[in-house]
Amino acid sequence: MAIEWRESIDGVDWAALSEMYRRAPLGDKSADWLRTAFTNSLFKCFAFEDGRVIAAGRAVADGVDCSYLCDIAVDPDHQGRGLGRAIIEKLVERSRGHRKIILYSVPGREPFYAKFGFRRMRTAMAVFEDPERAARGGYIDEG
Known part of the structure; x- marks a missing residue:
């Protein structure tokens, strides 16, 4: 189709x-x-x-x-x-x-986005509504 x-x-x-x-x-x-x-x-x-x-x-x-x-x-x-x-x-x-x-990528999918020229940032930071969930999902470090 x-x-x-x-x-x-x-x-x-x-x-x-x-x-x-x-x-x-x-x-x-x-x-x-x-x-x-x-x-x-x-x-x-x-x-x-x-x-x-x-x-x-x-x-x-x-x-x-x-x-x-x-x-x-x-x-x-x-x-x-x-x-x-x-x-x-x-x-x-x-x-x-x-x-x-x-x-920002689903953890593990970074190589797919690298094909488009996206590069890992060293200084990116975020405030998440649910930081524990973000940590469990691999988006941020626990802490």
Whole structure:
């Protein structure tokens, strides 16, 4: 089937997108949470097949300094088709002109992102809503 690429949130079935993130598995993100997050992101990218969203990603960006790629997910039934790669390429291209393009990876997936030129940062730090969960997931050191 042909993939339809969209950069607009028009016509997105947020409940279906929420289910895709759960299955990917990128966590439980409610339909309302996703609608808010994508609406407030400067760049969005969706892949549709037969009218159903099968991959998505977004970038929170300010237009000059920093673009942060996040929530990149591909439906498990469609993984291995290059959709994740295409989303990253599209978001990186839209983010060109920013001084830095940042993402943080699911632990263990860093080599995939390195193929796009992403390099490990030595000074990146974060405040997590649930630091114990972030530590268990391998995102931060315990402590």
